[in-house]
Amino acid sequence: MKGWMVGLLLAVVAVTAAADGLPVCKMIATGGTIAMRPAGPGGAPVPADSGDTLLAAVPELEAIARMEVETLFSVPSPHMSPARWVALHAAVRSALDREEVAGVIVTHGTDVLEETAFFLDLTVGGDKPVVLTGAMRDASARDFDGPRNLLAAARVCVSPGSRGRGAMLVMHDTIHAAREVRKGHTAQGGFHSGGAGALGAVSADTITFRRRPEWRQHVPLLLDELPRVDIVAMYPGASGDGIEAALAAGAQGIVVQALGLGNVNPAIAAAIESAMDAGIPVVIASRVPEGDVAPVYGYVGGGAALAEAGATFAGDLSPHKARILLMLALQHTEDVEAPRAYFER
Secondary structure, three states: OOHHHHHHHHHHHHHHHHHHOOOEEEEEEEEOHHHEEEOOOOOOEEEOOOHHHHHHOOHHHHHOOEEEEEEEEEEOHHHOOHHHHHHHHHHHHHHHOOOOEEEEEEEOOOOOHHHHHHHHHHHOOOOOOEEEEOOOOOOOOOOOOHHHHHHHHHHHHHOHHHOOOOEEEEEOOEEEEOOOOEEOOOOOOOEEOHHHOOOEEEEOOEEEEOOOOOOOOOOOOOOOOOOOEEEEEOOOOOOOHHHHHHHHOOOOEEEEEEEOOOEOOHHHHHHHHHHHHOOOOEEEEEOOOOOOOOOOOOOOOOHHHHHHHOOEEOOOOOHHHHHHHHHHHOOOOOOOOOOHHHHOO
16 A cells, blocks of 8 residues: 555544544534525525534534534524424434533524524523524625534533533633523624623633522423413503513413513503413513512512512513523413412522
């Protein structure tokens, strides 16, 4: 055998041996901007790339993990739904149940990325990490951030320090806890964790964790179809029609996006009481980005009056994350006040 052939064979063997020693990371692609390109010259971005295409754009991943890829969906973020969350949960859980898999990456659109992350954090359980990532710019942009975000997500996925931290969102070299992260800008920067601060950071091949999530919980997924929960917004002059319409449409729970510490006007307060009298649990969250809701004010529609009527307060959860927790809680109970235990720290 010629010398160059022997050298090539030895090189292949060495690469294979190195790859065999790497941890396995399963990537589940669901679409989003990270997988979008313009449909034609000058066109607007649409779903285009598969998970395999995303991996091919980041050859550096070969030195980090043995990547396995599954394209589960190819949809924009607004097209995600509870039914797709259930299917994604099954795919993630199936991967994590394999002993050789160190963790899972989910590529996803950014518009509801925090909601999918929180759903998986609540339902998946176990110590293995679930890392969600995406991109703020599509694959045709000169400053496309998808490859860098995917590379950082892979480093977090295989890091031993990631175990036990639940679902995490990794974007722009920053690691966020699923419960705390919010999309804070439509274009610039994207995500933040508010006063809680980020969990950690990615710098080249170094992962630095500063803390663990303060409060996590596991709510097992029991049903293939989640109970319907609607969000109704409070604003000056709002009527109770939104709550009444949600109930007429079949909502089994209501989240009210209230003001301030969790306050509404008399019309919304009356509709809340009617809903609870009908056996429909109502959770109070706030439209304010930071801080907890609390039963403080005693006027009609004030938080203290709502609590006395039996409403549940969402703590620091945003209305859309409170909706997810209420949907999951309703799998386990039909008692109008029982979901409160899921929201209390």
